[in-house]
Amino acid sequence: MKSERAPDGDAAHGSRFDPVNPYWETFLDDAGLDMTGARGNGCYIETPDGRVLLDCLAGFGTANLGHAHAPLLARFAHALQHTSVNVFPFECAQSQLALASKLLALSGQRFQKVFFATTGAEAVESAVKFAMTATARTDVVAFHGSFHGLSMFSSFMTGNPFWTEALPWKPGNVHHVDAASFAALEDLLSSRKVAAVVFEPVAGSSSAQHWTARTSARLAALCRSTGTKLIADEVYCGLGRTGSWFGFDAIGMDGTTGGAVPDMVAVSKGLTGGLVPLSAVLMNDGDFDAVFGAPGKAKVQGSTFGGNRLAMQCGLIVLELVESGRLVENAAAMGELIARSWRNASARA
Ligand SMILES: Cc1ncc(COP(=O)(O)O)c(C=O)c1O
Incomplete structure (x- = not known):
């Protein structure tokens, strides 16, 4: 399915993707990824030319129930029939309450508040705004190799210059260090200027590198002792993917061995099974109140679609289906199976 001419510079115009991104044509053709008309079916993608592909990326981490999950589609179709207004504050409070309560229950009530946003990048940036407001500090530390999204500030938190080198400006308050x-x-952190350290318990990119119980406890202790907020970006690794509901639990950062859990956790992707954009930040009362607790400050963070009813209902349906299908336990079992197979294969090699 090679294109007849390479969409290179001006020549790109006239490609079948012209109004969106003409450069996709050669990229998708070269990578054999033209999925026009493909259908999702569980963990497979069925292409119109009869190929059945195993989606090892799980819809970039969104399809935690698999593609075109029939019970999810049926229950979401039902939610679509409601005639109540979709955006806040019209009838959203009830659905926000239900999903927030579910997320807090899944966290074992180690957080008390949930702030809803739309994308992963927005959730991470929101968490940083809460941290800056709560600490009255200006700076942020992230790690080399991390990925936190591609909105303006999250691009600069992302620890790979590839994503920002084309921009003629960069903020002076974002620092990167090696996790080691x-x-x-x-x-x-000793400068006491850093509002937050943002880390991925298990990296979504960077070969899924992960923190350990020991290194994450040391990280949390350092943040505590310097009054720095610790933000776990679990946009990719959260909500069951690691075999625990939260990535910080999967790495043993469970607060039971003298260590501390993160101050805030950002989740997204799998929260709505890939159907609608939704993200959330779990946090404690104190950090929430720093933004919303005082009259006149309540507009510091929010967006038109943040917490919209359809996204809330979709999130609740997905979490219930993940729970009733015991998919978190399944992820743990599959992870163990893969690890065991690798160990056996390398022992034989
Ligand atoms: C760890 C992590 N954080 C943030 C993001 C950004 O999420 P979004 O693309 O929804 O803005 C991603 C996206 O892949 C991610 O993997």
């Missing part, structure tokens, strides 16, 4: 380099981290 506590000395650099201690140095930065």
